[in-house]
Amino acid sequence: MDSELNLHIVGLGLIGGSIARGLSDTKIVVSGWDRDSERLQLALKNEIIESAYEPGDLPEEVDGLLLALPVPSMPQVLKEVASGGNQPGFVTDVGSTKEWICSRAAEILPDSVEFVGAHPMAGSEKQGLEASDPLLFENAICVLTPSSGRCDKLNEVRQIWEQLGAHIMELSPAQHDRVAAHISHLPHVGAAALIHAVGGVEDYEKDALPLAAGGFRDTTRIASSDPALWRDILETNREKVLEALAEFEGRIEKVKRLIEEEDWPEVSAWLSQAAKIRSLIPEKAKGLVGTLYELRIQAPDSPGILAEITGILGEEEVNICDIEVLRVREGEKGTIRLAFRRQTEQAKARELLQDRATGVKII
């Protein structure tokens, strides 16, 4: 990036705040706005943003606006921008659904303002500016959905996400929403329906809770995320979600019929095909942290072993970014997974542990 880019972020919660903080020390100059004046003051005080303007009162130098708000609140801000004196060259966003806001932006914004949809796939269980993290988007995937026929400003938006360390993928708004409906929105509704199918709180308290471990816990984990966000997603991707639900119902109907007809060879084939497809999905390190370089080691389960391993690496300034005990039973050997951010650290750790750690085997 040769010249400065002036970006104005509307909404300084977890996502907006993390973007602002991630762009400090880059050539992108960040101003911002939040209707919560206390939060806005905090952002100014902590130098997370350089200045504050209302969306309808932008100074001339703002090149682009980024909406980090719930999707249903975005059109109102677009209207304020459209009726303002100065308009930015582009508007982008971070919403989980894309067709709804892209088509509203096309209606609301003047032709001189290009809308480039974006959906960064990162988040945190925590909310608010206080929880913001400049590295939240490092190695996360960010889908960009440029408006058809226009891409004058696409490069500016790409630069924002590249600076934040995200991997960029381009899809049309409709493609994004179709894939997201199947990969994200349908599983969410399915998880909630699984919970409801068991019954109410009293059914869980009776028999189900002690047994609701392992598979059930994994399968329903996403059902505990913010209901307000998910309501917005279902509302703003209604059509595609209904399509995905209909396809899902068709699959459930099919396997139900096979079980009713006791067609066990076909039931087997159906389960095998699902297992085969599932195996295509890489088991990455946690969440959306992105690629980590791993070492798995077998070590005796003794009180000092973790200290030995971490001590050897710490002495040589090799930073362990993740450590996990995969399987350990008292008195037996255990497997420990170590992860590093860089391949060079992984190689150095391998060498150090082979040379210096006793009773440790790298697998």
Add this chain to the structure above:
Amino acid sequence: MDSELNLHIVGLGLIGGSIARGLSDTKIVVSGWDRDSERLQLALKNEIIESAYEPGDLPEEVDGLLLALPVPSMPQVLKEVASGGNQPGFVTDVGSTKEWICSRAAEILPDSVEFVGAHPMAGSEKQGLEASDPLLFENAICVLTPSSGRCDKLNEVRQIWEQLGAHIMELSPAQHDRVAAHISHLPHVGAAALIHAVGGVEDYEKDALPLAAGGFRDTTRIASSDPALWRDILETNREKVLEALAEFEGRIEKVKRLIEEEDWPEVSAWLSQAAKIRSLIPEKAKGLVGTLYELRIQAPDSPGILAEITGILGEEEVNICDIEVLRVREGEKGTIRLAFRRQTEQAKARELLQDRATGVKII
């Protein structure tokens, strides 16, 4: 347990082998059988079992028989036992479904032989005698489903699982199967249906794979388990699985209608209720390891910090049974989760870290 119990295990794979190994050094004397003669010889050679007999040719001293086989193969073994010269006082099993085998056992076994169904909820991604683990059932839940009206031998079966360190829960075969259908079998079918709803391999390879992270990976994880085992489960719990599928379809139908009608307040309420119920399920440590005593600490992300923490605890012989880096970004503070098997270790660790670790905060 005052007197010796002679237990004969039929099927020496992961589960049968783990039970046999877990009972060594107890008052339970284990003999066994496997139709794979190589595996049987291995079990004898490694002293996993003390002697080997065919199920139809048991010696007089065998008190009980434990079937560690796929559920559909169990009736054949029951028939061999029923037509044998000596019969055990009880037969038990480890199958994932209970009514099917309990009712077959009632038909096949003579009145003198009591059948006590059992379903230990533990497993491993690995299979076979080689992967067996004497501590596989430690802290796992084992559901016992004694036949109605009979419980002369229930105590013997309880003793087996108590020796293995399992937590015992009693349910009727029908209760077990109804809960398992909702908590385990339905989520499995649902996960496979979610995978199929996206499409075939080519649909994943096109757009979906890079986006199939996080929620989708969690929600569909169980779909990668052994299709043959799951076919057996669906076959031997057919009726209850069909009931659970019908209830699930009802819930999907309901939310679909709410979305179609754009009744967003009701959609919100439905999602909130699911999130509320989901929050009842404890986020236990991995899998079925059971209750662990946790400490969460905030620490600076420096190469030496893990070494410091594990060193302090290792010196004082406090055994960390699990360690996990929950969230760490370079240059920022991270959260580390430590888990211990005993409450006393947790208390000692808290004290030691408060006194000696620098820059560490217990949260």
